[in-house]
Amino acid sequence: MPSVVVVGTQWGDEGKGKLVDYLTAHAEYVARFQGGNNAGHTLVVGGLRTSLSLVPSGILHPQTRCVLGAGVVINPDVLISEIENLQKLGIDVNPKRLTVDREAHLILPYHIYIDQAREDQKGPDRIGTTGRGIGPVYEDRAARYGVKIGEITDLESLRKKLERYVDLKNKYLTRVLDAPKGVSFEEVWDVILRARGRLLPYLGNVSIILDKACRRGNRVVFEGAQGTLLDATFGTVPYVTSSNTIAGAVMPGCGLGVRAVDYVLGIAKAYLTRVGEGPFPTELKDELGVKLREIGGEYGTVTRRPRRCGWFDAVAMRRAIRLNGVDSLAVTKLDILSGIEKVKICVKYEMDGKEIDEFPAIPGELERITPQFVEFSGWTEDLTGVRSWYDLPVNARLYLDAISEIVGCPISIVSIGPERMQTLFFSGAKFLKNFIAEEG
């Protein structure tokens, strides 16, 4: 079974969507395994734009079946509106092409209110969440207060349970978080009724579907959301999301065994960005940071917030490569660095007067480090028309070689623009070349 997991190796927004699209054009299945509608990408279909945050963009390829594993958290209204918008664009979305695991947890209105009230209460210490209820829903799952989407088949039992939960959540919202008001039961129940009215045919068992697909030898793309440095365990806690974002999350997120993944493709932007609060050692707080943001279009797809920009951090990348077991890297947005006189890579940190080459991830530690950089001459050529490695300017090649050498991982793909043809495959990309060449 050729299966590949595409994971972000930084703080998200590495350009995973483009590579996932590239690979799913040749795959029979694409699966989300964690996160929810905190992720997102924009699609242009026949000149019309639509935003997707739950339905994988693989839905555009008629032979690809899209599945959302039990590890994904589902806001039913968002899913319904994505399905409807795609259908309005003439895309065939039906239960044969889209399946949501019955065991996935539901994001309900109180999760969103709690997320927002908590951020308000934290004030300057806020996380900078997307405000979509992601933290509270994963908390409920762990605390055994969650609601699985499959529960909408038994409204009587669900109603009793939700009456209790709404009461509890309202006490928490108004007494602990000082929210001006709680949530009404009707608001929550309306969401359930809409979900039942529209989503029942889409529910299924993703674990069984993917297990069969793997046994048949179908090609499967596992699509990660967010990035390694946002991982709930190994990221820059507490400034992280609330799911495990690393490649290993495929197994509990889809209900598969540990051998389900053949190849781990790590996506890394040629520089670094972060949206939301939290430490960012290589952040550029000067004009260059602003320039990268503008040229790179670095604004959040979900919240439109400006992204903070900085230099490539090889110390953090080495950790990401280890945590994910990355087989090769795809470096994206190299074209954005054209015209910068000197480009830098952070190769080491200094902490408390000592040099360290391991990424410190205990809260407070990262704020105490000073990054140590190696500087390279930049290049002025526009890269967007380059179609092979050999046509890249020498300095751009040296920059990529240095990254690969310093982080100890081959680079298989370089992306130099949003179009499919602006994707360069290197010799190390044998697995990926076969993946997109083989007939399923």
Ligand code: IMP
């Ligand atoms: P949450 O996932 O909404 O709880 O947000 C927690 C942190 O993760 C915040 O810093 C968000 O900005 C960040 N985050 C969540 N999803 C994404 C994403 O898809 N790209 C980049 N950052 C994200």
